[in-house]
Amino acid sequence: MDIWRMERPCKIPNSPWKAKLLNRHGFEPGRYRLEAVLHGQKIFTFGGGAPDFCAEFNEVLVFNISERKFEHCPTIPDSNFGFPLGRKCHSLVQLDDDVYIIGGCRDNLEQQLQHPHHQLITKQQLLNDVWRFNLNNLKWKKLQTNLPIPVYFHSSTLTKDGCVYVFGGCVDEDPLSQTRVNCLQKFWLKPPSLRYFASNALIENMEINQKRRIFNNFDIKLSDSEALISAIFKASVAA
Known part of the structure; x- marks a missing residue:
């Protein structure tokens, strides 16, 4: 080797x-x-x-x-x-x-x-x-x-x-x-946080195009629900 x-x-x-x-x-x-x-x-x-x-x-x-x-x-x-x-x-x-x-x-x-x-x-x-x-x-x-x-x-x-x-x-x-x-x-590998579940609940109610705008333009960790909400707001304004 x-x-x-x-x-x-x-x-x-x-x-x-x-x-x-x-x-x-x-x-x-x-x-x-x-x-x-x-x-x-x-x-x-x-x-x-x-x-x-x-x-x-x-x-x-x-x-x-x-x-x-x-x-x-x-x-x-x-x-x-x-x-x-x-x-x-x-x-x-x-x-x-x-x-x-x-x-x-x-x-x-x-x-x-x-x-x-x-x-x-x-x-x-x-x-x-x-x-x-x-x-x-x-x-x-x-x-x-x-x-x-x-x-x-x-x-x-x-x-x-x-x-x-x-x-x-x-x-x-x-x-x-x-x-x-x-x-x-x-x-x-470790239990997901409650913030992760909150973010998932938000994502499940989004339209597919909205999901693409957010996750293609922002580096987001799902346990950071505040960052996700901020990204949703920014994507909505940009649209």
Whole structure:
């Protein structure tokens, strides 16, 4: 696995970007479909794999930027559920010093498929669980939340109000098929505020064009009902 930094002199207009390899010493096997976050001077990597392996979570591979080397950091398991299953093609969102691992897949070595003109193909084990990992104490916690539909190769994003939206992904155990979906799933990382519900009530009574004018022109958090009311007033005046 290699780590590159893209550099460009800010004082020179239109100067080209330069790629600089950071980890010249040491070697780590390459991984496909991992997730990574920056925390201080360290890059935490989560999961990923190759055709012959899937990274486990009893440790995380961390790149120390200042020392320009990889570190294997042991993690602390959930007191009831242990470690998450190793996986790839999952998604990740970050809230403060916590990251959340969502869904993904791993090779199901106990089940194989026979394809015409192909050798035996290992089926994918689809995952729908959600795990929290603290970047400071390196401890895992399994959330009670599960995705209604297990997916991999999906995308996730976190709203300012603490709601995670999971879009798309694959739902087929056959790795050669990879049936894609366009479903939207969501769950909350923290309880929504009463202001959020008040804003939702306002939005439900708006016409579609009014919604477009507001949300295309204003950066609004739904828990900030005062900002929403102000945006509604400004949009009405502009119209």
